[in-house]
Amino acid sequence: MRLAGERNAAHIRAGTVEVRQLDITAADLPDGSFDTVFAANVSLF
Numbered sequence: 192m193r194l195a196g197e198r199n200a201a202h203i204r205a206g207t208v209e210v211r212q213l214d215i216t217a218a219d220l221p222d223g224s225f226d227t228v229f230a231a232n233v234s235l236f
Contacts, residue, residue, distance in 0.1 A: 192210065192212050195210045196210055
């Protein structure tokens, strides 16, 4: 999260990027909330 925030700081300030860490299965997000989702270090088991 820290590194993602640092690397995208200008875009975050401009309001074009939002970086979140959350349990996507528990998130209450409306349909159409995302343009792109990136996941790293995801365990498939």
